[in-house]
Amino acid sequence: MACKPPTRTSIISANTDLNKDDFVTEPRVVHSEKNLALLSLCLRRGTGTGTEYFIYRARAGHPPSLELLPAGADCRLSKMTALASVACVSSSDGEHFVVVALGLTFMPGRYEFNIFRSESGTWTYKLLVLEPSVLGPKPVTIDPARVIMLGGGAIGWVDLWNGILVCDDIFSKRGPCSFPCYPAA
Numbered sequence: 314m315a316c317k318p319p320t321r322t323s324i325i326s327a328n329t330d331l332n333k334d335d336f337v338t339e340p341r342v343v344h345s346e347k348n349l350a351l352l353s354l355c356l357r358r359g360t361g362t363g364t365e366y367f368i369y370r371a372r373a374g375h376p377p378s379l380e381l382l383p384a385g386a387d388c389r390l391s392k393m394t395a396l397a398s399v400a401c402v403s404s405s406d407g408e409h410f411v412v413v414a415l416g417l418t419f420m421p422g423r424y425e426f427n428i429f430r431s432e433s434g435t436w437t438y439k440l441l442v443l444e445p446s447v448l449g450p451k452p453v454t455i456d457p458a459r460v461i462m463l464g465g466g467a468i469g470w471v472d473l474w475n476g477i478l479v480c481d482d483i484f485s486k487r488g489p490c491s492f493p494c495y496p497a498a
Contacts, residue, residue, distance in 0.1 A: 351401040400460045
């Protein structure tokens, strides 16, 4: 028995303050996981442009919601040297979520993490520096092509040539505790 392929899904939001000319590009889904979708909108702002990020949430017992992520002083999404990948992770009860942005510094073993926690409504910034003993004999920079969920709040940024950078538990208050794992030669 053949099944029909999935159809295209659209998220529609009414906003009377914006018109088609305000958008630099079409809004895009940056990442989705379980009941969350992280959206980015690149908008014209005066003489420049700016990107805003939204979380779309669908939860049992609640109407779907679209929330603008605040651009507080610690939000560095638009200021990161090289924004490699962004992921959103829902808590086990679905009430809270975490958004994690991984930025490259172009220095082996150094990564920028920008973390938003819905529970507190705040962003934090952390510079992760991996010890030389963790990097191995040939230090590399992970340049992820994909981000994957590993379960239990763990996230993996996959570089098909160099390995996976793993954030063990994003819900931990101590922040990312990561290590790369290299593919076999």
